[in-house]
Each structure stands twice: as C-alpha cells, then as structure tokens.
Amino acid sequence: MMITQPVARPDGGVKVTGRARYAADYFAPDLLYAVLVTAPAPAGRVTSIMVDDALAEEGVVRVLTHEDMPKFGRFASPRAEPDTQTQHAEGPPAAQSFMPMQNDEIRHEGQPLAIVLGETLEAAEAGARRVSLRYEFAEPELPAPPEWTAIDKAAVVPRESGFLFLEPTFTKGEVDRGLSNAAAMVEAVYLQPSRHHNAMEPSATLAEWNDGELTLHDATQHVYGVRQVVAARMNVPAEKVRVISRHTGGGFGGKGWIWPHQVLAAAAARIMQRPVRLALSRANAYSCLGYQPRMAQKIVLAADKSGKLTAVQQDVVNLTTVTDDFVEFATEASKGLYATPAMRLSQRVERANVAMPTALRAPVEGPGTWALESAMDELAHRLGIDPLDLRLINHADTDPATGQPWSSKKLREAYEEGARLFGWRERPRKPQRDGDWLIGYGMATCSMGCFRHPTPAAEVRLHRDSTVLIRTGTQDIGTGTLTIFPQIAADVLGLPMERIELEMGDTQLPEAGPTYGSSSTMGVGAAVLAAAEDARSQFARLANLPPDEVEMQDGHIRRKGAAGGQTIADVMSHTDIGEIIGSGSFDPAQHGKGLAMRTFGAIFMEVGVDPGLGLLRLRRAVGSYSAGRIVNPRTARSQMTGGIIWGWGMAAMEQSRHEPVLGRFLSKNLSGVAIPVNADIPGDIIIHFVDEVDEHASPIGGKGIGELGATGVAAAVANAVFDATGKRIRELPITPEKLL
Amino acid sequence: MDFHDRHLLRLRVNGEDHSLSDLDPRVTLLDLLRERLHLTGTKKGCNFGECGACTVHLDGRRVNACMILAVSAEGREVTTIEGLADGDALHPVQQAFIDHDGFQCGFCTPGQVMSAAALIEEGHTGSDAEIREWMSGNLCRCSAYPQIVEAVRAAAGRASQ
Structure with a gap:
C-alpha cells in the first residue's frame, strides 16, 4: 500500500x-528578449512614446506600443452570464478584463505601456531605459486611509461579473434580536494591508508561432486556462494554442489566473514573427500580477452567558482596481465556522487606481479567520471562558449557513489532539517571562472551503514491460x-513507484483544471484513480478475469485472495497489444450531493514579545487538522508547515504599502x-492530522490542504500577543511600532 | 566606460574551460550562465542580490551570480548546481534535501543547495540557530525552512540538537 506512506518526492532528482x-529556462532559435516599459503614475494617458533613442541601442530590434498591438478579443468567463455584452462579464481564468496597450489610457502604476525587443537581454533592458514617454496625468482614485470610517465611506456594492462568485450579502435569522439579547458583545474592526505572493519565480512566458499555431512555455497554475484566455485575446481557436509548464516556481494564487503579460508575449511574437521571451522583473511582479488586497472587516459577535453565539455580523471591504471588482469573500468564515441562530454578512469593494488584486494563499477564510478568530478570542476574554472552550461551545454540528450535514468533520478531535500536543490546558495562566521576552499563548480555528473543480481527467497507460505512464x-x-x-x-496496479512515470503540464494531455483552491488531490487524484482502475479492468478482461473480482500486486493480476496469478508481461504477450490506455475523470456533482464540505483544524502558538524593542518572535507551534485521508504525510507536512509560515x-x-500620494506600492x-x-x-512546528476518511468529498477520501495551514494563524499570533502583553492588535502586520 | 566595447572572457565552469569572445560588459555572471552557456539550473529570482536563488561558487566561495559582472570572473572558477554532483552520485547536500523534503516547487533549491554546501565547508553549521542564520540569504516562498535546516544538519553530519 503506497497511499498514506511518506514516500519521497520523485521530482527530487531533477530539482536538486x-x-x-x-518557463524562463527554455530557448528557441532566433529568440527575442522582451522588456516592459511601465507607467510611473496611476492615472491619465500617455501622449507620446519616443523610441528613437531605444532603437539606436545596438541589438534593440523593435519597440512595440499600443499602436502596434492587435485589438485583443474579449474573454467570456464561463462563470458570467452568457448573453451579457458588458466587459464585466469577463472573469476567471482571466485575471482582469482590462488589457493594457490597447489605447493611451493609464489605469494603474506599473501598467505595461511599451515592449522593447532585443537580441539580448542587455540590449532590451538598455533600450527600455531609453524609451521616453510623455504623459498627461489625471487625478487618481486613491485607496482610502487605513481606518474604518474612511474605508466604509468609500465602499460600494460590487458589480455583477465573473469575479462575483457568491451573493455579496447573506442573512440568516434575527440578528437584531440576537444582538439585544446578548450577555456579552464584541464589536471591532480588523485591518490588513495589501500583500503580494512573492513567488521565487517571477512569471515568464516564451511565445513561439509556427504556421498560425502558438506554443507557450509559461509559469502558470493552469495551462488550460492560459490556452483559453490567450486564444480568446489573440482571436485564434483554442486548438491552435499549446501551453507547456513542466514546473512552476511557486504560485500561491499569483499564477492562478491569466494576466496581460502572457497575452502581450504572444502578441509580440506574432508581430515579430520570431519567438519572444517575456520574463517579468521582480518589480514587474508587483504591478503586472495580482496581490491580496488591503481589507477592513468590522465584526460584531454577540453571545449569551454560557458563551453561545446569539448573532454574528461581518462587514468586509476590500480594495480593487477601477476596471474590475475583485471580491475577497472573507465572510465565508462566518458562514462556515460556528453555530449561530443569526448572521448578517456583507461584502463591498473600494475602487482605486491600483493594480488588480487576486487570490493569495490563503484567500477567503485566510482574511476571514484573521477577523473572526481575533474577535472570538476577544469574546472569550470578555466572558472569562477559555478560548478553546468557547470554540467547543459553538462547534457547528451542521453547516451554519445552510444547515446541511458535513461530508466529514473531526474538528473536535483536532482541537483535543492539538491541545494535548501543545499542552494548551496546562499552559501557564500568569504572565511569563524568559529574559527580556514576554511569553504568550494563542490559538485559533483553521478552516477552508472545498473547491472541487469540474471535471479533471487523466489517462493511465499500462505497458507490456510493467511500466506505467500517467x-x-x-x-x-x-x-x-x-x-x-x-x-x-x-496501489491500483500493484507496481512499485519507480515503475510509474507521470507527465503533466501540457495542453496536449487530458484537461485537468487549475492547481489552486487546494483542489488537486480531491479532483485530479480521483481522476488518476479512476483511470488506473479503468486500466486494471481492461487488463483483467485481457487476462480473462472478471474486472470486479481482481487485484493486482507485485506485478501480477489474480482473483482477489487467490495466490500466484499472471504477470503483466505474460498476459500482454498473448495479445498484440503494446499498452492499455485507461481513462478516468472526476465529476464533483456525482459526489457528496446535499452535503457541506470544509476542512478544519486548530493552530496553537507560543510567541515571545520584547516590549523594549517591539520585537515579536515565533517560539513554537502545533497545527492539528481534520482534512480527510492524508495521501502522503511527508509532502502533507511540508504543505502545512509552509501554510503556517x-x-x-x-x-x-x-x-x-500603498504610498499616500499616488497609491503606488x-x-x-x-x-x-x-x-x-x-x-x-x-x-x-508540530503537524498533526486526525485519522479521517471523507468518502463524500472524493473517492480519494482526502480533501485539500494547501491553504488550510495558512488560515487562523494571524489571529492565533495576535491572540498570543494579547496573552503576552495585554495589547490587542487589530491591524496587520504586527510590526515593532505596534508593540512599543 | 563605453558599454559597446566587447571583451574576451575565459573562465572555468564546472571543470570545463570556456572562452567567450565578443562579450557585452553588462552581462552578469548569472545571465552568462543562463543565456550564453544555457546552464539554467541557476535561477533569477530578483536580479538584485535579495533572494539567493542564483547562488553559485566563485573560486569556492558563495556569491549571488546576479551581483557579479561576468567580465570580472576572468580566469576564475565557477561551480553551479549542475557541477555539484560527482557524476551520477549526488552531493550529500543534494541527497539530504531529498531525504528531508527540503523543497516544494524547487525554484530556490539550486541556490539553497549551493549555499548549504559552502557553509558546511566554512564551518557554519555548529547549531540549528547558526544554520538558520547563515541560510537566511536564501529565500524559500514555499517555506520549507524547517526541512532545509534538517537537511543541512544531516548533510553536515550532526545529530539533532
């Protein structure tokens, strides 16, 4: 049995x-290097682009401006209404509807205005410095000052678009009654700044056209999404676009949707009739890609004497760009975490001349748990109830928003086992000191929704020589x-790991969706399982065995429970078949109908605060999770420690930070x-998983874990800081000036 | 200085002598390795010496290749991630990174491995705290830091502290 074993990564050899x-490691004959010239201010228009100096630079071949660009096609998001003709019908996998270099308009700082193409990178970079631009600047819409009154005033209801996944408001029960009946109440505003993915690999695209067909080597979390969006923008059929991404150097959401640079690289290559590589600079990565937007959340929690919640109110405002309303649904935390008879939730946006935000590890419940789990800690202290007990008192036995039963939930076990590993119940209740350091303990609930994308597919090929290709x-x-x-x-085919090869990251392979939303194990894993089972069934028929009654082990196929059996080579040698091709897919609609799905956990942290210097240090942490079956505890541990970090x-x-004058980063x-x-x-940092199988979420029995670890942590830290110092910090990040 | 002068550069990379005529003096050691010699194992994460993804050994010492002009490496010896293993036998640091799951996406890994190999040589692995400090020039956004410390400690041949 390989599943549940801590197998080492087969990609270790190539990665060390x-x-x-x-993406940036690929070459093509006659390659041109592309460097972007970007807008220095956030609003207005560019009145002229002078390129003569740049073209005089040896090795600079061409400078492309909006006058050279084709008119890009619109991308109709599958999520948007099909008949709408407004640009706001756009949406994922396109990261934004706005395409730069279509006219002279400037909508955010860092927006691409020109592309310098050189025979060498040095030439293109030197050329980019010698492009002169003239602008007519306009008064930008600026992010409001980071406090609730200003942000609340600037906030508007988000427009209908492909980015609006859920209703922007949600109510249940009688909130006003819950508030007036409360024995204790917390009302507080929690702030967090914009922050970037900062993947170590800056996004890069190599675009090459051959006879009207485009090949892209791209840094992406979604090869098929790149194909869809680039094809639509370039007005070519999707079949004419091949996207290859063998390894992506970190995504975290930043490479999830498709940004303008991927399209610009394709357009430049078509104009030049030469391959073009556009590798974003680190600075480009801050303005040409997304980020988690600055957010303000106002929470009201009301509870009776016993600690039971009587009402929850959460109003969320996130920053977005002027052209598209990205909505960061932090209210999902209130909808999913605690039993309450009443809740009233709202999501609004604040538009400004800033780059378009996007999902970042962890979205949704990442910001949501920062606010909710801080407020729960405040409520616990107000009521004189242990923070862990308050969470147990309000444990949601069914989904708080819908009342649906859970597909599987072992959060009580996760709390209990985590608390034991950490020593939560035995922690000192009086202020602790270690030299200059004040010691504090904090905890929070972790939770993430289950994103099950339709409908990933896989193929499993069983070869005559007992090797397998997925x-x-x-x-x-x-x-x-x-x-x-x-x-x-x-496991399905009874062969050792070293017999199995895996090919991924190419639109010539079966379509399998994006690698985001903690979705791959449930979705693509289930497709691989189905494909392997299909290959086994086909092979059983070749071996004249009933497909439902066979097992494969040690390279043999046999009736379940029987001894011996036939080898793969034996069975195949009696036929002229060189390989068996099994196919499989995963349709989430067929699994777990009528059930609510989430992953859960608890994070316990010990921090040190030096009150003299304002320093904050992590001393130790325990993360304990209920996330279904863990396919590989070794890679899973790295996912969770990564999330906690x-x-x-x-x-x-x-x-x-947005500077206050022009809102630039x-x-x-x-x-x-x-x-x-x-x-x-x-x-x-101790990682613990509760023993659990969720049979409803996916045939794998597991759920997603990539984002779960990053939820709850910020609140647990702030709660520990409060424990250490008595200071309640409601604005992230907790930097020294807030602790002095 | 006229940037349009072209230079002859001789240097040794992974035990192999290279002679490059007509070299643009603006080329960094990193871009030389990646774009001229096609040794793409050394990564460009920031191009400003902030991330460590381009760490190589120059005459046996750790450097950020993005901060070195290639012409200044005249006559010197460069070891990149491609030259660290002894044929098919992985360097102990490389093996330790696999054994301890010291990476996820793998993009920063060549730089991490090159830094680790050098600081073991330099004797900076006396404690976990010392490893953490000396490995802090190499950012890892997947955040495999605890596993990286385990790998470096194991490769340095020390027991857990």
Whole structure:
C-alpha cells in the first residue's frame, strides 16, 4: 500500500540538480528578449512614446506600443452570464478584463505601456531605459486611509461579473434580536494591508508561432486556462494554442489566473514573427500580477452567558482596481465556522487606481479567520471562558449557513489532539517571562472551503514491460502531486513507484483544471484513480478475469485472495497489444450531493514579545487538522508547515504599502518587502492530522490542504500577543511600532 | 566606460574551460550562465542580490551570480548546481534535501543547495540557530525552512540538537 506512506518526492532528482526546467529556462532559435516599459503614475494617458533613442541601442530590434498591438478579443468567463455584452462579464481564468496597450489610457502604476525587443537581454533592458514617454496625468482614485470610517465611506456594492462568485450579502435569522439579547458583545474592526505572493519565480512566458499555431512555455497554475484566455485575446481557436509548464516556481494564487503579460508575449511574437521571451522583473511582479488586497472587516459577535453565539455580523471591504471588482469573500468564515441562530454578512469593494488584486494563499477564510478568530478570542476574554472552550461551545454540528450535514468533520478531535500536543490546558495562566521576552499563548480555528473543480481527467497507460505512464494536464507547482498521483496508480496496479512515470503540464494531455483552491488531490487524484482502475479492468478482461473480482500486486493480476496469478508481461504477450490506455475523470456533482464540505483544524502558538524593542518572535507551534485521508504525510507536512509560515508572514511582517500620494506600492523588491526567512522560523512546528476518511468529498477520501495551514494563524499570533502583553492588535502586520 | 566595447572572457565552469569572445560588459555572471552557456539550473529570482536563488561558487566561495559582472570572473572558477554532483552520485547536500523534503516547487533549491554546501565547508553549521542564520540569504516562498535546516544538519553530519 503506497497511499498514506511518506514516500519521497520523485521530482527530487531533477530539482536538486538544476535539471528541472521552468518557463524562463527554455530557448528557441532566433529568440527575442522582451522588456516592459511601465507607467510611473496611476492615472491619465500617455501622449507620446519616443523610441528613437531605444532603437539606436545596438541589438534593440523593435519597440512595440499600443499602436502596434492587435485589438485583443474579449474573454467570456464561463462563470458570467452568457448573453451579457458588458466587459464585466469577463472573469476567471482571466485575471482582469482590462488589457493594457490597447489605447493611451493609464489605469494603474506599473501598467505595461511599451515592449522593447532585443537580441539580448542587455540590449532590451538598455533600450527600455531609453524609451521616453510623455504623459498627461489625471487625478487618481486613491485607496482610502487605513481606518474604518474612511474605508466604509468609500465602499460600494460590487458589480455583477465573473469575479462575483457568491451573493455579496447573506442573512440568516434575527440578528437584531440576537444582538439585544446578548450577555456579552464584541464589536471591532480588523485591518490588513495589501500583500503580494512573492513567488521565487517571477512569471515568464516564451511565445513561439509556427504556421498560425502558438506554443507557450509559461509559469502558470493552469495551462488550460492560459490556452483559453490567450486564444480568446489573440482571436485564434483554442486548438491552435499549446501551453507547456513542466514546473512552476511557486504560485500561491499569483499564477492562478491569466494576466496581460502572457497575452502581450504572444502578441509580440506574432508581430515579430520570431519567438519572444517575456520574463517579468521582480518589480514587474508587483504591478503586472495580482496581490491580496488591503481589507477592513468590522465584526460584531454577540453571545449569551454560557458563551453561545446569539448573532454574528461581518462587514468586509476590500480594495480593487477601477476596471474590475475583485471580491475577497472573507465572510465565508462566518458562514462556515460556528453555530449561530443569526448572521448578517456583507461584502463591498473600494475602487482605486491600483493594480488588480487576486487570490493569495490563503484567500477567503485566510482574511476571514484573521477577523473572526481575533474577535472570538476577544469574546472569550470578555466572558472569562477559555478560548478553546468557547470554540467547543459553538462547534457547528451542521453547516451554519445552510444547515446541511458535513461530508466529514473531526474538528473536535483536532482541537483535543492539538491541545494535548501543545499542552494548551496546562499552559501557564500568569504572565511569563524568559529574559527580556514576554511569553504568550494563542490559538485559533483553521478552516477552508472545498473547491472541487469540474471535471479533471487523466489517462493511465499500462505497458507490456510493467511500466506505467500517467498523463494529466495539471501542473507542478510543488504541492506534492508529482508524488501522490504515482502513489495512487501504484496501489491500483500493484507496481512499485519507480515503475510509474507521470507527465503533466501540457495542453496536449487530458484537461485537468487549475492547481489552486487546494483542489488537486480531491479532483485530479480521483481522476488518476479512476483511470488506473479503468486500466486494471481492461487488463483483467485481457487476462480473462472478471474486472470486479481482481487485484493486482507485485506485478501480477489474480482473483482477489487467490495466490500466484499472471504477470503483466505474460498476459500482454498473448495479445498484440503494446499498452492499455485507461481513462478516468472526476465529476464533483456525482459526489457528496446535499452535503457541506470544509476542512478544519486548530493552530496553537507560543510567541515571545520584547516590549523594549517591539520585537515579536515565533517560539513554537502545533497545527492539528481534520482534512480527510492524508495521501502522503511527508509532502502533507511540508504543505502545512509552509501554510503556517505563510500565516506567520501575514501576522508579523508582510505588507505591500500603498504610498499616500499616488497609491503606488512603496516597495517593489524583496528588500523593501519583508517575507519570512529561515532565521524567522523555529524548528519546533508540530503537524498533526486526525485519522479521517471523507468518502463524500472524493473517492480519494482526502480533501485539500494547501491553504488550510495558512488560515487562523494571524489571529492565533495576535491572540498570543494579547496573552503576552495585554495589547490587542487589530491591524496587520504586527510590526515593532505596534508593540512599543 | 563605453558599454559597446566587447571583451574576451575565459573562465572555468564546472571543470570545463570556456572562452567567450565578443562579450557585452553588462552581462552578469548569472545571465552568462543562463543565456550564453544555457546552464539554467541557476535561477533569477530578483536580479538584485535579495533572494539567493542564483547562488553559485566563485573560486569556492558563495556569491549571488546576479551581483557579479561576468567580465570580472576572468580566469576564475565557477561551480553551479549542475557541477555539484560527482557524476551520477549526488552531493550529500543534494541527497539530504531529498531525504528531508527540503523543497516544494524547487525554484530556490539550486541556490539553497549551493549555499548549504559552502557553509558546511566554512564551518557554519555548529547549531540549528547558526544554520538558520547563515541560510537566511536564501529565500524559500514555499517555506520549507524547517526541512532545509534538517537537511543541512544531516548533510553536515550532526545529530539533532
């Protein structure tokens, strides 16, 4: 049995030797290097682009401006109303409806205005510095000052578009009665800044046209999405576009949807009739891609004397760009975490001349748990109830929003086992000190919705020589799919891991959807399972055995429970078949109908605060999770520690500040934007999974874990800071000036 | 200085001598490795010495290849991630990264491995805290930091502290 075993990653060999190839590692004959010239201010129009100096630079071949660009086609999101003709019908997988370089308009700082193409990177970069632009600046819409009154005033109801996944408001029960009957109440505003993905690989695209067919090597979390959007923008049939992405150097949502640069690379290559590589600079990655928007959340929690919630109110406002309303549905946390008779939730947006936000690990419940789990801690202290007990008192036995039963939920076990591993019940209740450090303990609930994308497909080929090839058009972003898909096939076909090869990251493979939303194990994993079972059934028929009564083990097929059996080579040698091709897919509509699905967990943290210097340090953490069956505990552990460290970054350091004059990002580099480094992270992070199988979410029995670990953490940190210092911090990140 | 002068550059990369005529003096060691020699294992994460993804050994010492002009490497010896293993036998650091799950997406991994190999040589692996400090020039956004420390400690041949 390979499933549930801590198998080492088969991609280790190529990744530790530098042989793994990412988008910018590809070449093509006659390659041109592309460098972007971008807008220095957030609003207005460009009145002239002078290119003579750039063209005088040796090796610069061409400077493309909006006058050279084709008119890009519109992308109709599958999520939007099919008959609507407004641009707001656009939506995912396109990251935004706005395409730059279509006219002279400037809508955000960093927006591409020209593309310099050079025979070498040095030439193109030098050329880009010598392009002169003249502008007519306009008064920009600026982000409101970061406080509730201003943000509330600027907020508007989001427009209908492909980005509006859910209704922007939700009510249940009688909120006003719940509020007036309360014995204790918390009303507070929680703020968080914009922050970027900062994947180590800046996005890059190599575009090459041959006889009207386009091949893209791309850094992406969704090869088929790139194909759909680029084909639509370039006005060519999707079949004419092939997208290849063997390895992507970190996504975290930043490479999930399709951004303008991918289209611009394709357009430049078609104009030049030469292959073009556009590798974004680190600075480009702050304005040409998305980020988690600045958010303000006002929460009201009301409870009776026993701690039972009587009403929950959550009003969320997130920043968005002027052209599209990205909505960060933090209210999903209130809808999913605690039993309450009444709730009133709203989502609004605040539009400004800033780049378009997008999903970031963890979206939705990431921001949602920051606010809700901070407020729950405040409520616990007001009531004099242990924070863990308050969560147990309000445990949701069914889905709080819909009343539906859960597909599976072992949150009580996760709380209990996590608390035991951490020593929560035994923690010191009096203020603790370790030298200059004040010590504090905090906890929070973690939870994430289940995104099950329709309908990933896979193919499993069983060869005469007892080797297997899995083919599926999903992509490697490091989450562990390269390990767990072979594990799944190995179990069905009774072969060792080293006999199994996996091909991913190509639109010539069966369509398998995006690698985001913690969806791959449930969805693509189930497709691989179905394809392997199909291959086994076909093989059983070849062996003259009833498909439902066979098992495959150690390279043999036999009736279940029987001894011996026939080898794969034996069976195949009696036929002229060289390989068996099994296919499978996963249709979420066929699984778990009428059930609510979530993953759950609890995070316990110990922090140190130096009140003299305002320093905050993570000392240890325990994450305990209820997420269904864990296919590979080794890769899963890395997913969870990674998520917790993302949460630590959100809590303690990460922000992309908008400067107040023009709303531009203050720093567009990794020295001005702090993200966790090795020295920030202690070794004492314990990951625990509750023993669980969720048979309804997916035939794999597992659910998604890529984002779960990053939820709850920011609140747990702030709660621990409160425990250590008595200071309630409601604005992230918790930087020294807030602790002094 | 006229940037349009062209230079002859001789250097040794992974034990192999290279002679490049007509070299643009603006070319960094990183772009030389990636775009001229097609040694793409060394990654460009920031191009400003902030992330460590381009870490290589220059005469045995760790450098960020994006911060070195190629012409200044005249006559010097460069080891990249492609040259670290001994044929098919992985360097102990490479094996340790696999054994301890010290990576996810793998993009920062070549730089992490090159830094780790050098700091073991330099004797900066005396404690986990020392490893963490000395590995902090190499960012990992997948955040495999605890596993990286385990891998470096194992490769340095120390027991867990």
